[in-house]
Every structure is written in C-alpha cells, then in structure tokens.
Amino acid sequence: MAIEQSRLAEKLKLTLDSDQLTNCMRCGFCQTACPTFNETGLEAASPRGRIALMKAVSDGIMAPDQQFKEQMDLCLGCRACEPACPSDVKYGQLIEQARESIASETEFPWHVKAIRSLFMERLFPHHGRMRLVGGLLKLYQRSGMQQLTHKSGVMRMFPEHMRQMEAILPQASSDGVVRAWEKLGLPATWETTRSGQRVLVIPPVGDKVARVGLFRGCIMDVLFTSTNVNTIKLLRRAGFEVVIPTSQTCCGALHAHAGETDAARRLARVNIDAFADAGVDSIASNAGGCGASLKEYDHLLHADASCSEAADSFARSVKDISELLTEQGRPLPIKREQPATTVTYQDSCHLRNVMRVQSAPRTLLKSVPGVRLNELQGAERCCGSAGIYNLTQPQMSTQVLDHKMELVEETNAQVIITANPGCLLQMQWGVYRSGQSDRIKAMHLVDFLAENLEN
Numbered sequence: 001m002a003i004e005q006s007r008l009a010e011k012l013k014l015t016l017d018s019d020q021l022t023n024c025m026r027c028g029f030c031q032t033a034c035p036t037f038n039e040t041g042l043e044a045a046s047p048r049g050r051i052a053l054m055k056a057v058s059d060g061i062m063a064p065d066q067q068f069k070e071q072m073d074l075c076l077g078c079r080a081c082e083p084a085c086p087s088d089v090k091y092g093q094l095i096e097q098a099r100e101s102i103a104s105e106t107e108f109p110w111h112v113k114a115i116r117s118l119f120m121e122r123l124f125p126h127h128g129r130m131r132l133v134g135g136l137l138k139l140y141q142r143s144g145m146q147q148l149t150h151k152s153g154v155m156r157m158f159p160e161h162m163r164q165m166e167a168i169l170p171q172a173s174s175d176g177v178v179r180a181w182e183k184l185g186l187p188a189t190w191e192t193t194r195s196g197q198r199v200l201v202i203p204p205v206g207d208k209v210a211r212v213g214l215f216r217g218c219i220m221d222v223l224f225t226s227t228n229v230n231t232i233k234l235l236r237r238a239g240f241e242v243v244i245p246t247s248q249t250c251c252g253a254l255h256a257h258a259g260e261t262d263a264a265r266r267l268a269r270v271n272i273d274a275f276a277d278a279g280v281d282s283i284a285s286n287a288g289g290c291g292a293s294l295k296e297y298d299h300l301l302h303a304d305a306s307c308s309e310a311a312d313s314f315a316r317s318v319k320d321i322s323e324l325l326t327e328q329g330r331p332l333p334i335k336r337e338q339p340a341t342t343v344t345y346q347d348s349c350h351l352r353n354v355m356r357v358q359s360a361p362r363t364l365l366k367s368v369p370g371v372r373l374n375e376l377q378g379a380e381r382c383c384g385s386a387g388i389y390n391l392t393q394p395q396m397s398t399q400v401l402d403h404k405m406e407l408v409e410e411t412n413a414q415v416i417i418t419a420n421p422g423c424l425l426q427m428q429w430g431v432y433r434s435g436q437s438d439r440i441k442a443m444h445l446v447d448f449l450a451e452n453l454e455n
Contacts, residue, residue, distance in 0.1 A: 008064045008105040012057050015101045016094060021055045023089045024048065030081035030091070035382045035400050036074055044071050047081035047091050054098055064102075072098050074396060076389055077257055078349035078382035083356075092354070093299065096256055103259025120260055124218045124250040125267055127176065134222030135174030142171075161394040168428045169223070176221045177214070177228035178244055184229070193277045202232055202242040209239035209328055213280035215271075215318075217290050217421075218250040224421050230450035231286045231321055237453060238329025242284075245274040253293035256300070257387050268297045269307060272314045282328075283318045286446050288348025288420035289387065291355055294318045320351060321446060322360035322419065331367075333454040338370030343448075344413035345373065346404070346427060348420035349382050361419055361445050368452050374411040378404070383418075385426035397426075398433075405430040408440070416442040 030047040031037045037046035044053060050071055056062040072095065079092045108116070123129055140146055149155055155163045173180065178200050181188060188202045212235060216228055232242050248271050252264030271294070275283055285291030298315040302308055325332065343365060351357050365373050384390060384400035408416060408430070416427045427442040443451075 005063045005065060008101060009057055009060070011101040011105050012054065012064060012098065013060075015097045016054055016058050017090070017097065018058065020090050020094050021051060021058060023087045024051045024055075024085075025087050026052070027086065029084045029086060033080040033084040033381075035076055035078060035080070035384070036396060038381075039396060039399050039403075045074060047075075047085075047089075050075060050098075051089070051091070051094060054094060069102055069106075072102060074393060076349075076382050076384070076386040076396075076400075078386060079353040080349060080380060080382065082353055096259070096261070099257070099259040100261045101259070116258070116260075120255055120258065120263060124254065127218070127221070127246075127249070130218050130222050131174050131176050134172045134176075134225075137169075137172035137222070138174055141169070159394065161390070161398060164432060165390070165425070165429055168425070168432050170425075172222055173225040174222070175225055177216050177225055177232070178246070180225050180229050181232060193279075195273075195277050197245060197247045197274065197277050199246065199278045200244040202236060202244075204239045204241050205236050206239055206330070208241050209330065210241070210281040211243060211279065212240045212324065213243045213245060213275045213278050213283045215248065215251070215283055215285050215287075215290060215294060216244060217287055220287050220290065220421050224424075224444070227286060227421070227444050227446050230446045231284065233450055233453065234321065234325060234332065234446060235284060235329070237332055238325050240284075240324065240329060243278050243280055245278040247277075248274040251290040251293040252300075253289050254387055256293065261300075264293075265300055265304070268300050268311065272297065272301075272307060272310050275314065275317075276310060281317070282324060283314070284321050284324055285318060286321045286419070286444070287422075288320070288351030288355065288357075289422055291318060291320050292350030292353075295355055318355075320355055320357050320360070320419065322364055323357055326360045326363050332364075332449065334368055334449075334452050335454050336369055338368065338452065340370050340372065341415060342372045342374055342411070342413050343415040343417050344376040344408060344411040345379060345445075346376060346383055346408075346416055346418045346423060347379050348418060348423050349386070351419055352380060361417070364445065364449060365417060368449070374413055376411055376413075377407045383423050383426045383430070385420075385422040387422060390426060390429075401426060401430045402433065405434045405436075409434075409436075414440060415448065416440060417445050417448055418442065419445045 034046050043049040057064045081091050191199050235242050252267035255264040295318045297311045301311040384397035390397040431440050
C-alpha cells in the first residue's frame with residue numbers, strides 16, 4: 001500500500017485539530033492506561049507518543065512515513081487515555097482524523113479496495129443483505145458444512161487466530177430482531193410514521209415509563225439476535241415501550257475507525273432521521289462500541305449546519321440499556337431462588353471511556369440473588385477486540401487477551417460478563433485459547449439478566 005508522503009503531510013496538517021494537539025502537556029498520565037504502551041514499553045506506542053508524532057508531521061518536522069502509519073494502526077482506539085488525561089485531550093478524535101487522512105492518501109491494492117467496499121458500502125449499511133449473510137452463515141454452521149470443513153483440513157489454509165475465532169462464532173440468524181420477536185407471538189403492533197417509515201411498537205408490561213427506540217445494529221442483529229430479543233424483554237419488564245424503526249442503519253463506528261468518515265456521516269444522518277421520526281424519548285444501545293459511536297454524532301456532524309442541532313439532540317438521547325434499567329426503569333423481577341454463581345465483569349472500553357458508564361452494569365449484577373461479583377484486576381483495560389483489530393493486528397490483540405485471561409483466572413469466576421458483542425467474542429476466544437471452556441463461559445450482561453428473570 002503506497003503512501004504519497006507529501007500529500008499525506010498536507011492532508012494531516014489540514015485535518016488534525018491543532019487545539020487538541022497543543023492541549024497535550026506530555027505529562028504521561030495516559031501511558032499507564034494504554035494497552036499498547038504496556039505491551040511494548042515504546043514511547044511511540046503511547047497516546048502521548050502518537051500525539052507527538054502527529055504534531056511533528058503537522059509542523060513539518062517529520063514525514064508521515066510507513067512507521068508513522070504503523071503506529072497509528074497499532075492503536076486499539078480504546079480511549080482509556082481520555083479519562084486519565086488531566087487536560088481532557090480528545091485523543092479519540094485525533095486518531096480518527098489521522099486515520100481518515102491516511103486512508104484518503106493511501107493507494108490500496110485492488111483486492112483491499114474490493115474488500116473494504118464490500119463490507120463498508122455494500123453489506124453493513126443494508127439490513128436485508130446482512131440478514132442474507134446471517135442466513136448463509138447459519139447454513140454453514142448447521143448443515144454439517146462447518147464440521148466437514150474442519151475435518152477436511154481446509155481451515156489450515158487460514159492463520160491460527162482466524163481458525164480459533166471461526167470455531168467460537170455464535171450461531172448466526174437470518175431473522176433479525178424484528179422477525180425473531182414476531183415469531184415469538186408476543187405483543188407488538190406496526191405503526192407508520194408521518195414520513196412513511198414503518199416502526200414496530202412493543203408495549204411495556206404494566207404502566208409505561210417511557211418510549212425507547214432500540215438500536216439493533218448490523219452485525220449485532222445477525223450474530224446476537226437473541227441478545228436483541230432479550231434486550232426488549234428486559235426493557236418491557238422495566239416498563240418501557242420499545243420502538244424499532246425499520247429505516248435505521250449501521251452506526252458507522254467501523255467506518256470511522258477505518259478512516260471512512262464521509263460514509264460514517266451519511267449513516268449518522270439516516271439514523272438521526274429514523275429515530276426522530278419514531279418519536280422516542282431515548283435510544284437504547286446494548287453494544288458499547290455502537291453506543292459510543294451514536295453518542296458522538298454531535299462531534300461527527302458538528303460542521304454540518306443542516307443537522308448539527310438534530311445531531312446534538314440525538315447524542316444526548318443515547319443511553320446504554322444498563323443506564324435505562326438502573327436510572328429510569330422499574331426494578332426487574334429477578335428470580336429469588338438462585339444457585340451461587342461467581343462472576344466477573346470486563347468493561348467495554350467505549351462504554352466506560354466514551355459513554356462513561358461504569359457502575360450501572362455492576363449494580364445490575366449485584367441485584368441478582370446468589371451472584372458474587374469478583375472484580376477483575378484491570379477490568380478497565382481493553383481486551384484486544386477493538387472492532388476488527390483482532391483481525392488486522394492479531395499479534396498485539398492476542399498478547400493483550402492472554403494477559404487478560406491470566407487475570408480472569410485469579411477471580412475464580414464461572415462467568416465473564418461484558419456489555420459489547422466484540423468484547424464478548426474476544427472473551428469467548430480467550431476462554432477457548434486458555435483451555436478453560438469446561439469451567440468458564442462468557443455472556444452478555446443482557447443475556448445473563450434475562451436468564452435470571454422470573455417467568
């Protein structure tokens with residue numbers, strides 16, 4: 001992948017936020033929070049180091065060479081540095097600005113262009129196509145093709161980390177949450193908004209507390225359909241009317257992380273219109289990565305005068321489901337007779353560092369009788385998932401994960417709880433890699449709570 005350095009340097013100078021670059025005091029508080037610095041010990045692999053590199057390029061002191069690009073790519077984007085920063089430097093915005101510039105000035109090989117276009121433009125934004133992909137994956141998993149592939153040795157053509165991740169993929173679905181809910185035969189009605197959008201409206205159990213829109217996600221809705229269904233069940237039992245706008249699309253997080261910022265903005269405008277049209281009080285997210293992306297639509301669209309006000313309103317209305325359940329909903333009817341279970345909780349980086357949600361998931365876990373919550377040392381540190389980082393940077397991702405699993409063992413937990421699908425897959429991979437599948441399982445917070453609801 002060739003980079004034209006002079007053009008990239010000019011692009012970075014125009015794109016990088018100079019105020020944020022100069023806000024960094026070089027104090028180093030960010031370093032202890034940074035996974036890649038902790039793994040490598042290299043200054044350039046820390047937030048402070050990366051900001052110094054960005055500023056050097058922006059000031060014309062150094063060229064944005066291949067090593068510069070590699071350090072920008074090595075960042076997990078977990079943003080643990082932001083809560084640690086006394087100057088409130090918006091590092092997450094800087095790293096995305098740098099990646100946007102690199103992507104715009106990089107000549108990708110044809111096959112990389114084709115793959116990026118396939119996923120970013122033709123799949124993730126289109127719910128019907130994602131369900132089709134889910135159906136094909138479901139066929140592969142349940143028809144015997146997966147077992148045949150393993151026995152034939154075909155999987156040996158792929159790197160070890162990809163073979164292991166394929167083995168722990170959850171059962172896919174071609175339904176999506178809307179069709180899955182309708183199949184259950186539980187209460188729901190269809191409404192048509194003034195703009196002609198169809199929305200599925202699911203009534204609460206008991207008196208209505210508020211009207212909440214469910215963000216269903218793209219990958220979430222085909223790999224974790226049951227988690228979306230369980231999200232509705234929890235919200236209903238807590239008194240929320242749940243609305244699912246059918247014109248919503250991908251949150252744009254993966255696009256923004258990959259430097260495809262214009263595409264992320266297009267998706268953001270679609271989602272803002274869809275949920276505004278549905279007339280909801282709040283927007284419920286059950287995926288930390290998606291929720292953080294939705295929460296920052298105000299920054300993403302701050303320069304767009306036509307929708308900046310709507311983006312501000314949208315961002316303020318985004319809530320993680322744990323926030324809604326603990327702050328607005330009625331107490332969940334949890335089973336009183338429970339077997340003793342030891343759990344530990346792994347924070348979703350974006351839920352903790354961007355949405356600033358830390359206590360709500362823990363409060364919900366502690367509300368379940370029989371549950372003992374053993375805190376995980378370094379629970380606030382990234383697990384190494386970071387979107388598709390475990391595919392693009394497998395060596396660093398694996399290092400971070402293996403160290404995480406060493407700390408999980410110290411908790412003696414039977415269940416690892418997290419609140420983000422990427423983290424969940426990563427922790428399931430960690431359990432598989434550490435050979436502990438017979439005694440530990442990883443679950444989404446929503447599924448754990450739903451499993452403990454009274455019938």
